[in-house]
Amino acid sequence: MRFDVEKAKNVQTLLAPRIVERDMFVYPPRNVAGVDVAYLEDYAIGAAVLMDYEGLYVIETAVAAVKVDIPYVPTLLAFREIPAMAKAVKRLRSRPDVLLVDAHGKIHPRRLGAASHLGLILGIPTIGVAKKHLYGRDLGGNIVNGNEILGRKLDRGIYVSVGHMVSLDTAVKIVEKLRLYSLPEPVRRAHKLADKVKNMVKLGELDLEKIVDEGLNGVFS
DNA sequence: GCGACAG
DNA sequence: ATCTTGTCGC
Numbered sequence: 490m491r492f493d494v495e496k497a498k499n500v501q502t503l504l505a506p507r508i509v510e511r512d513m514f515v516y517p518p519r520n521v522a523g524v525d526v527a528y529l530e531d532y533a534i535g536a537a538v539l540m541d542y543e544g545l546y547v548i549e550t551a552v553a554a555v556k557v558d559i560p561y562v563p564t565l566l567a568f569r570e571i572p573a574m575a576k577a578v579k580r581l582r583s584r585p586d587v588l589l590v591d592a593h594g595k596i597h598p599r600r601l602g603a604a605s606h607l608g609l610i611l612g613i614p615t616i617g618v619a620k621k622h623l624y625g626r627d628l629g630g631n632i633v634n635g636n637e638i639l640g641r642k643l644d645r646g647i648y649v650s651v652g653h654m655v656s657l658d659t660a661v662k663i664v665e666k667l668r669l670y671s672l673p674e675p676v677r678r679a680h681k682l683a684d685k686v687k688n689m690v691k692l693g694e695l696d697l698e699k700i701v702d703e704g705l706n707g708v709f710s
Numbered sequence: 711g712c713g714a715c716a717g
Numbered sequence: 718a719t720c721t722t723g724t725c726g727c
Contacts, residue, residue: 526717528718561718563715569718570717593716602716623716648716 491558497565501601508595508605513654514586514614518542521663522585523675524574524607527683529690532697533557535573536683537581540675545667547678551580552686552705554697563623566592567603574607580704587655587663588615589676593623594652594660596632596640608653615652616660618676622648645671 522539532554539548553576559569570592578588593602594617601609602623608615617640625632625639632640632648640650641661649664651657667673672680686705689695695705 526718528717561717563717566716591717597716604716617716619716621716622714624714 492560492562492568494562494565497568498599501567501597501599501606504606504609505599505601507609508600508651509654510651510656511654512614512656512659516659518586518663520548520583520585521587521589521667521675522578522581523589523591523673523677523679524578525591525676525679525683526570526573527680527687528557529687529697531556531558532701533570533573534683534686534690534700535570535575535577536679536686537574537577538675538678538682539581539583539585540678542586542666545669545674549582550682550707551577552682552700553577553580554700556701564598567601567606570603571607571610575610576704578611578613580706582706585613588613588652589618589664589667589673590615590652591618591676591680593617593619593648594640594650596623596625596648596650598624600639602650604650604652614654616655616663617648617650617652618664618673619648620646620672647671
């Protein structure tokens with residue numbers, strides 16, 4: 490067993506105290522990016538879409554792929570997804586002011602969901618945006634655990650929580666503004682991009698190995 | 711022991 | 718997350 494579950498949990502417990510819950514960027518942000526991952530066999534394809542916060546137009550996109558060894562274990566998703574997400578974000582030529590991650594942030598048993606973990610590793614403000622419940626109790630829209638507020642559940646079943654370097658109120662404000670559809674645009678587009686690349690690789694229209702060592706950049710819409 | 715369990 | 722066809726509706 491190359492993946493030590495207990496050790497991974499200890500890493501989360503150790504890193505959680507480093508999360509900053511204050512806005513460490515100028516609000517409103519100039520631009521925001523969304524990241525997501527798609528899987529194809531034993532590879533993870535990460536996609537990042539950078540958009541203008543006010544105009545909601547795409548500035549640039551980046552795709553990266555990495556081989557994945559780690560299995561999916563509930564609450565330890567970060568260890569499986571972060572390599573691909575981090576690589577995609579780093580391939581962006583501009584550094585996003587805020588990053589929206591398709592995963593939970595503080596809504597996590599040890600307060601370090603993948604969105605928080607990624608923000609800590611990249612040193613970029615992050616917001617957790619998830620579609621399903623993972624942890625905590627719903628108390629009138631607030632996801633709580635005892636007296637602690639971990640995040641918020643918005644309409645259409647979207648969970649928002651602090652990733653890193655952002656307050657919950659600001660995180661919610663940003664997500665709401667970017668919600669043209671259920672998911673905030675940057676995340677929805679990153680999901681579509683990762684999915685599209687995955688299918689193109691399947692159809693032989695793209696070479697996965699080439700994406701693994703060179704990545705893919707674009708300036709689409 | 712039982713149920714829950716992001717992507 | 719992934720697999721997987723058609724179908725209903727704006």
